């Protein structure tokens with residue numbers, strides 16, 4: 639375990655970084671790295687593309703939670719958020735809650751705010767918006783951004799955009815390592831339509847079936863997170879698969895295979911043309927889905943926080959996002975916290 643370091647200037651410091659360097663190398667050799675950036679990294683602030691999305695990915699398994707960290711956090715997170723983190727019993731949950739809060743403040747400081755003081759950033763979790771964290775800009779000079787966070791099993795992802803976004807990440811695994819896939823599927827039978835189950839169970843291999851399941855699950859979650867309703871929308875009301883005309887077959891002796899397409903999502907049977915979805919996957923690892931929709935979809939929930947010029951933006955998101963519009967960036971949480979708390983580290 640790292641030992642505490644107290645610098646001569648009495649600025650609290652956290653030396654998890656050096657320790658983490660080795661741990662990260664070990665972790666990297668055990669596992670494939672996260673999806674490599676699909677395109678250039680950039681800042682939304684400097685982009686003229688209002689549909690660009692910045693996705694931050696953070697693996698937190700090796701983040702050291704020690705007293706040094708706790709002292710540093712007081713400089714970048716309000717006490718209420720520090721309390722939220724330490725209210726969790728298990729370190730794994732604390733690490734994910736920590737990354738969620740630090741990434742959110744970082745992306746707002748970097749992209750939207752006129753103020754780079756992390757503590758001055760006002761993030762509200764309002765009951766009206768299902769406790770979805772939302773940035774409340776403090777100055778008319780701020781450029782509003784939407785953000786949304788998701789975490790699962792030591793991975794935290796954040797999506798930020800000028801458009802309304804929702805994101806979901808899931809490890810591609812059943813809820814318990816040794817749980818048979820059939821049992822897992824049976825427990826969630828009622829969350830998917832007959833057509834969706836045909837799509838999920840079409841491949842012969844269990845791994846492929848589980849991947850298809852995760853594709854649909856994350857898509858539904860990303861949507862309910864974008865509109866902030868969460869569990870209030872029953873997953874069965876959302877259908878993510880369409881059957882394409884014509885069936886494919888590789889030879890005349892094998893029966894024709896149905897062919898399916900992901901999307902457009904249907905809500906209560908009606909196609910949802912104003913939202914687009916994009917999956918990112920790490921084979922044998924995690925499935926991520928990003929949902930992007932128009933501001934007006936969120937207006938009723940938290941419109942009063944969004945400046946008028948953003949709300950009245952007339953454009954709906956495009957039918958699909960290109961590689962150039964989705965910027966994926968791996969973030970080292972330790973380095974990020976040090977950047978904001980060690981004087982001169984910026």
Ligand SMILES: CC(C)(COP(=O)(O)OP(=O)(O)OC[C@H]1O[C@@H](n2cnc3c(N)ncnc32)[C@H](O)[C@@H]1OP(=O)(O)O)[C@@H](O)C(=O)NCCC(=O)NCCS
Nearest residue numbers: 735738768769770787788789855858859863866868869873
């Ligand atoms: C919070 C909720 C919206 C998502 O929960 P989850 O999938 O367990 O959690 P995720 O890791 O994806 O997301 C958690 C993060 O979402 C954000 N969040 C919280 N409430 C939110 C809401 N109403 N809408 C959008 N985002 C929300 C928070 O940032 C939270 O992380 P934090 O508290 O550490 O900051 C949950 O209440 C929910 O309703 N989930 C939908 C479940 C569902 O219907 N699934 C259907 C799939 S078939």
